[in-house]
Amino acid sequence: MLAKLKIALVLLIIGATSGLLIWGANELTVDRIEENRERARLAVYVDMFPNVDLSSMEFESIENSSVVEKITLYDSNGNLLGYALRGVHNNALGFVNVVVGVDRNNNIIDVKITETANTATYVQDLRSDYLPNLKTQDIRNVSYDTSTGATITYNSVRIIIEDAKLLVAGDVILEAYQTVLENAESYEMIFEFSDEAFNTEYIIFDADENRIGYAYHAEIEDKPMALIVDINDVFLGLVGVDHSDLDSAFTAFDNYLNTAIEDITVDVSGSTEEVIGEMFEAVQTLLTETFHAEAPYLVRFSEVFEDDNLVGYAYIGRASGFNGYNIVRVTINLDGELTELETITSRDTPGYYNDVFGNFQDFYGITELEESTAIDVYAGATGSGDSLYRIVSSALNYHNERLGE
């Protein structure tokens, strides 16, 4: 018994002495360690902005965004150097912490992945081969690499950059819309056009997420602008985006305000005005020949004729796949049967997408599509399969609702 007590006493003394020594070392070093950690945390900002005055940095916490902190950086003379935006995004592989450095002219200085639980090899590839491509780009119009081999991590970086854009450059698109639609609160890009006089189509929503209008964007003389109509295709106005100054040319179209776009005959003069007029007429053609589709994942639809006889409707749908949006035209006859599928744009890996698209073409003749049926043909391409299912089922449902009215 005494022997056991002796053992316990010896271990207790050794343990207590160890604890005391460690406590003492901690007291000596805790402040310095904290200072080093803070310096390491700030090192990423110093790396991006070598002239930064660390004592004058302004930190602002951000909510409801993947960007959690916005840091405004100044030099020792108090001049604004730019912004560092620290973002966190959780994807299927874990968290990704990113810092985006933007100078005061909205150019990206650098994008760094500071910490992540994603696969180290892929992250290293991004750091060395793809993130440097983002440097010097205008954050308001970033061109992303389409194939990086690290899609999930790169998507997280892209989400953070897009949120950073709104905080740094301001939501210039929403500001433009609000000059014409005061109650505009949000928007969504629903279509990109490759061979038209305008390049993108947006839906504009109010605070309750009701559609209140549509916008068609173009670049006239390298200046971004938008043509805005309400939900009934009444022309509401032309606006310059990001403070581009085309107002003097826009005045030529003031006579057409609050007129249904299909009733407008464009007659303007002046070189800039005529270019805008061509864009106007292209939008007019689109809105005359097609109709807005007010259903999830559907953009618009048009009538399909054979020998001047209406035989069905073609619905253009857009849904996110694995790498980005897929846009598909779904043709349905008057009996509600699926007759044709055509891919307009796909951002998914062709090998995977084409396999599952081919399987969906076996559904010709159906009038509705259950998810349990569709899932059988995903062929290991869940992202692509999901996007096709959403588009096709939405088109079939919307078609049946419309023709049932």
Next chain:
Amino acid sequence: MAKPVKKNTKELTRLQNLTKGFIKENPIFVFLLGMCPALAVTSTLETSFGMGLLVIFVLVLSNVVVSLIKDLIPREVKIPAYIVIISTFVTIVGMLTEAFAPLLFESLGIFIPLIVVNCLILGRAESYASKNGVINSAIDGLGMALGFMFALMAIGLVREFMATGAIAYGVYLPIGVEGSIVNLDTYLFSIAVFSGPAGGFIVIGTLLAIHNSIQISKQKKADLARQRLIEEKKRIALERKQQKEMESAGGNA
């Protein structure tokens, strides 16, 4: 008549105790102890040196403390007690490194806490410090740790030079200046595999082979010299015997 006490001719001097770990009983090249940090932290000379310094601190102090309290620790709990002592010094050295050499701390990473389970340290505590006095234990710890550090630095020197064509300093240790001792054009000389684990194995294996071949060669020479000495003694003894026989044969005549 009392039997004369046989002197222990194998007892080392303090200098021999200090230097035995450099070559003859080198922890890495002879005992093959601490191979994990030997592979992991020797990608540069500076990190090798840094790890060596930390091991010196831990080994010397833990040897001293173990030697001081060796008679107080019951036999049943001596290993757990040694581990507590060693881990205390490892924790302290970790904090000091993070405070005063943060880049080295970041570079060595998990291998600082892993010093606790370095066989060299527990081995010396058990085999030497628990059986010898404080001064000798301290000298033994210093010698073995210096040998460990020199071995790490030899590996680090080769690996860094082969991988980068340069030997840098001031990158991890806060010495106030940063530069390189050697710096060849890396386009001409840079074999990246040496900065990775494969390169570590190659370099350690090569240095081990060189070390062993030198030791074997020395041993052979020593054996040869001893053999010659024995034969010479035999020859002399035989000559003496023959001379005595001749003298006694001449006397009889």
